[in-house]
Amino acid sequence: SQKIEQNSEALNIQEGKTATLTCNYTNYSPAYLQWYRQDPGRGPVFLLLIRENEKEKRKERLKVTFDTTLKQSLFHITASQPADSATYLCATTYVYNFNKFYFGSGTKLNVKP
Amino acid sequence: DVKVTQSSRYLVKRTGEKVFLECVQDMDHENMFWYRQDPGLGLRLIYFSYDVKMKEKGDIPEGYSVSREKKERFSLILESASTNQTSMYLCASSLDSFLTSGRKETQYFGPGTRLLVL
Numbered sequence: 001s002q003k004i005e006q007n008s009e010a011l012n013i014q015e016g017k018t019a020t021l022t023c024n025y026t027n028y029s030p031a032y033l034q035w036y037r038q039d040p041g042r043g044p045v046f047l048l049l050i051r052e053n054e055k056e057k058r059k060e061r062l063k064v065t066f067d068t069t070l071k072q073s074l075f076h077i078t079a080s081q082p083a084d085s086a087t088y089l090c091a092t093t094y095v096y097n098f099n100k101f102y103f104g105s106g107t108k109l110n111v112k113p
Numbered sequence: 114d115v116k117v118t119q120s121s122r123y124l125v126k127r128t129g130e131k132v133f134l135e136c137v138q139d140m141d142h143e144n145m146f147w148y149r150q151d152p153g154l155g156l157r158l159i160y161f162s163y164d165v166k167m168k169e170k171g172d173i174p175e176g177y178s179v180s181r182e183k184k185e186r187f188s189l190i191l192e193s194a195s196t197n198q199t200s201m202y203l204c205a206s207s208l209d210s211f212l213t214s215g216r217k218e219t220q221y222f223g224p225g226t227r228l229l230v231l
Contacts, residue, residue, distance in 0.1 A: 043203050043222030105155030
């Protein structure tokens, strides 16, 4: 089955710096990959989606890259703020079943003032 | 905005009890999902449904069943709750990929139900 790996260690950075989170996948290349944000005690909230044939996607301070050779996606938050502190999950879907998602376990980001 | 609601935020049940978790979405989505989330294990799919009365097993269906009698409602049933089913349960919904031509299959999640089985 598909395996999605995210760094289980929390990422601690200083306010104003760029946070970079990693998502690696095994086996098949996903049709697309998504990033979600999850706050404690809440459900995940969709942030960005990137397709297999896209290298990069941006939304305000967020940027996602997708490297099918490395089987990796990077998620960047520029000019990070304490309000960005949360757990970030990546999820993949595949051509053989667009309706099914595979989630990583998430990486916790702590942005210190 | 899509709204997905779950019947309870917190539940405490005893081993052996039958437990019902309810989920309702208000955006006419075809697909609905039940996940459980445990530390270090991420979200694991229990069951999903792509239409009324239709269901498919996810990765960890053992000990669970589901019901979808109406399009907007998807219920998760723990037939006989056990302590290893203590977890955070998340419901989600999405449009069917066929209808969106693969353009917008994001999932919308409810707030979650934290279940403790004693």
